[in-house]
Amino acid sequence: MLAKTPPMGWNSWNTFGPNINETVVMEMTDLMVEKGYRDAGYEYVVIDDCWALRERNEKGELVPDPEKFPHGMKYLADYIHSKGMKFGMYSAAGVRTCAGYPGSYGHEYEDAAMFASWGVDYLKYDKCHFAGSADARNAYVTMSMALRATGRDIVFSGCTVGENNPHDWMRSAGAHLYRSTVDIFDSPESFRNNFTQQYDKFSQSGPGCFNDIDMLIVGMRGTGNVARIGGCSDEAYKMHFALWCFWGAPLMLGADLRKLDDFCHELLTNKELIRLNQDPECRPPYIDERQRYHNLNKRLAAIKMLDNNEFALGLFNYSDDAELEVLAYFDDLGIPSGKGIGLELTDIFTGETITKFDFYTPKLPAMTCKIYRAKIVKR
Numbered sequence: 001m002l003a004k005t006p007p008m009g010w011n012s013w014n015t016f017g018p019n020i021n022e023t024v025v026m027e028m029t030d031l032m033v034e035k036g037y038r039d040a041g042y043e044y045v046v047i048d049d050c051w052a053l054r055e056r057n058e059k060g061e062l063v064p065d066p067e068k069f070p071h072g073m074k075y076l077a078d079y080i081h082s083k084g085m086k087f088g089m090y091s092a093a094g095v096r097t098c099a100g101y102p103g104s105y106g107h108e109y110e111d112a113a114m115f116a117s118w119g120v121d122y123l124k125y126d127k128c129h130f131a132g133s134a135d136a137r138n139a140y141v142t143m144s145m146a147l148r149a150t151g152r153d154i155v156f157s158g159c160t161v162g163e164n165n166p167h168d169w170m171r172s173a174g175a176h177l178y179r180s181t182v183d184i185f186d187s188p189e190s191f192r193n194n195f196t197q198q199y200d201k202f203s204q205s206g207p208g209c210f211n212d213i214d215m216l217i218v219g220m221r222g223t224g225n226v227a228r229i230g231g232c233s234d235e236a237y238k239m240h241f242a243l244w245c246f247w248g249a250p251l252m253l254g255a256d257l258r259k260l261d262d263f264c265h266e267l268l269t270n271k272e273l274i275r276l277n278q279d280p281e282c283r284p285p286y287i288d289e290r291q292r293y294h295n296l297n298k299r300l301a302a303i304k305m306l307d308n309n310e311f312a313l314g315l316f317n318y319s320d321d322a323e324l325e326v327l328a329y330f331d332d333l334g335i336p337s338g339k340g341i342g343l344e345l346t347d348i349f350t351g352e353t354i355t356k357f358d359f360y361t362p363k364l365p366a367m368t369c370k371i372y373r374a375k376i377v378k379r
């Protein structure tokens with residue numbers, strides 16, 4: 001089975017945009033190994049848009065730009081495979097990709113066969129230059145079938161940039177990821193918007209098909225292709241990564257791995273956070289009704305049920321500037337109050353353990369979170 005847990009890897013778009021080439025992709029591949037990202041679980045090295053020539057050749061085939069990829073894609077695939085990782089590429093459901101390169105509309109089976117012959121293990125499939133009146137679902141199921149017809153295991157990452165309610169049908173179309181949001185940019189507003197639009201739409205996200213709320217901006221620090229002035233603070237990057245991990249979203253690194261600072265490196269390889277993200281049960285967090293009318297755009301408490309009868313409690317204050325109480329009333333989380341049943345909470349960042357009964361409503365500074373491994377205890 002493909003995508004048993006949320007796919008993890010690195011994608012070229014956030015940092016390099018159109019300026020990709022073989023050297024840079026090989027360099028990133030080497031760093032995935034040297035810096036320990038591969039061993040932390042990041043598996044796919046994905047080339048996004050702008051790898052092809054502007055037109056198909058006379059046989060109707062997509063052609064890798066020989067200036068950017070002088071040895072072709074099979075060469076790169078072999079290199080990535082030799083480093084123990086998997087190779088991802090990009091195409092689009094329309095006649096053109098989002099950056100104006102040829103898309104796969106009407107060429108699905110030929111393109112899929114070509115990708116398979118190159119050794120591609122993952123295909124991101126975007127939606128631009130696609131007529132509003134055309135059937136988007138059909139375009140995605142066609143490529144999904146075409147990939148299956150190759151007989152190769154290829155993760156299919158369906159990206160409608162949030163259009164067409166992908167959570168309703170992408171799983172049934174055979175996709176392993178469905179991009180449910182607009183593009184992320186390197187700012188707290190951007191990752192927060194993507195998250196708050198989707199936090200309660202993860203019910204279709206689980207083994208085999210995951211809600212993709214876009215690639216990670218952790219460590220970009222205001223540089224690269226999706227730059228915003230200032231980028232994010234340490235706290236904001238921590239919040240972003242914690243939300244993606246807690247919600248079981250795919251984890252695709254987007255930063256320039258040559259430039260990631262120690263703080264972001266530690267964060268992105270945090271074993272406890274990754275363990276939550278990769279829990280085999282892949283359950284979305286449970287959010288009680290009360291949370292829905294308490295400044296949902298600013299704070300949230302949720303529990304995440306895990307394998308082996310375990311669970312975690314996450315408390316998030318993702319406002320920009322307000323210290324806020326984050327409200328966890330245990331009655332709302334399946335633990336009746338007044339019965340001497342409490343929670344032993346172990347902070348995954350500090351290891352500190354506390355025990356609480358009936359409620360826990362700590363004041364958290366702006367843009368900070370607490371994530372606990374939780375255990376039921378009796379008084």
Ligand code: GLA
Nearest residue numbers: 013048049098099126161183
């Ligand atoms: C869209 C996608 C991005 C990226 C670009 C490439 O905007 O949402 O993730 O793939 O296209 O052009």
